[in-house]
Amino acid sequence: MLLVRRAVRGDSSRDPVQRTAGINLEVGSMEFNIPSDTVSEFAEIIKQTSGLDTNVCYQCGKCASGCPIAYAMDYTPTQLIHAIQLGLSDLVLNSKIIWLCASCYTCITRCPQEVDLPGVMDAVRIIAQRKKIKAKVPEVLTFYRSSLRNIGFFGRMYDLGLIAMLKLLTRSFTKDIGLGLRMLRKGKLNIFPSFRGVVAARRIFSQVRAREKT
């Protein structure tokens, strides 16, 4: 609702010719024009990097009520989107929620405006990493990076290697040792890595790295 009011106010206070300078917004069959000075710069950055428009969110709260991990978050998904709309980039980039989202897609499935919240989380996580902002739930980022390094090296995920690396990096040596041993005994974890597919995987990793450096 907030969004509609803002869009209408922008319409009436401006010269019709200048209106096109803002952002044209389609909500169902209606079209709104949001003047650019009311749009948050941070929301624009997210839109440029991911193509996702957070301004269409009208804060109904459906994402927050369905989120299975909201109980552990510092802000709800609805609040995070509001913060982006307001341009509060520091709050967003330093939040726990961006690292606690499990990408279960419950929110995007139920969002009446089809805001791709998990996609927004990805975009924000990537911006935070580029800006070298320390993750508020550091073990999650360590896990993501370690598993990608694992795939980039072996081609297929080598679970034991990942677990060992994660233990080294997060210094949690005793956690889950009993469970790990039981899984080894059951033959659920491979002792040796498989290097099949490694050539193609490494080529893709190096291509992506080269492109993202520029």
Place this chain on the structure above:
Amino acid sequence: MRYAYYPGCSLHSTAKEYDHSLRAVCSKLGIELAEVKNWFCCGTTHAHSVSRLLASALPLGNLAMMQKMGFQEVVVPCPACFSQFKTALYNTRNEPGLREEIEQVIKGNWSDDVKVYHPLEIFSEESQLGKISSLAKRELAGLKVVCYYGCLLTRPPKVTQFDICEYPESMDRVLRALGIVTLDWSYKTDCCGASFALTRTDIVLKLCHELLEGAKSVGADAIAVACPLCHANLDTRQEEIEKTYGTNYELPILYFTQLMGISFGFSPRELLLEKHLVNAERKLEEVKQHA
């Protein structure tokens, strides 16, 4: 019927029983699975948190290899892989310029009409249901299960286009064709916490506790799953959940393909039932004796 087969990393390690049982039931149903040669990881749910390009390039690189083998259709049993494949296809169809960029990265090409199937989509077709029903030995009639689909098969619906997103029925239909009783419950597509098992185990314990409670409260003997991550969390963490919350479930967690396999007459050994941490064979024996 012949499909390309992309097992994914889990089905070669923590979920070998899913791979074995899927191959077994497919052979019975006359479905041939040709494993994609030299496949590599799809990037799982981690790649998109670090690089958008990588998250699309890894699955599409695999699809390009598959098409080189002459296949247009691939079976992807792991919902995390399934989701990565579907998302990459969806994004390259809808994001201008992305396809060209990926083609350069993977030095290959794929056609847009390539089909990615989860085995449940194939098994729940009317023709297959008839076949499944006629092959079933009815040994498991009387077993009461809840079907747990997890997050990534059904969501987001415009990307995965799998069944009904909030209340899927395909696994229920397949298991019912075997004579198994599938119970209604409210947690079919709730999240198990997925890969937080290794980082924020507390979240996984809480979410899985709710799932186990839900299954128990409707009177289920077992939970049928279609995802290696859901299986790992519900099976390997069950004892820890019981300790943390002072409860007792001993609920076997079985891949739907294992239930199909048992009904088709495969031995527990062939279906690697002994790999589960929560004993499943005992419960199934009890049911068989009552049948």
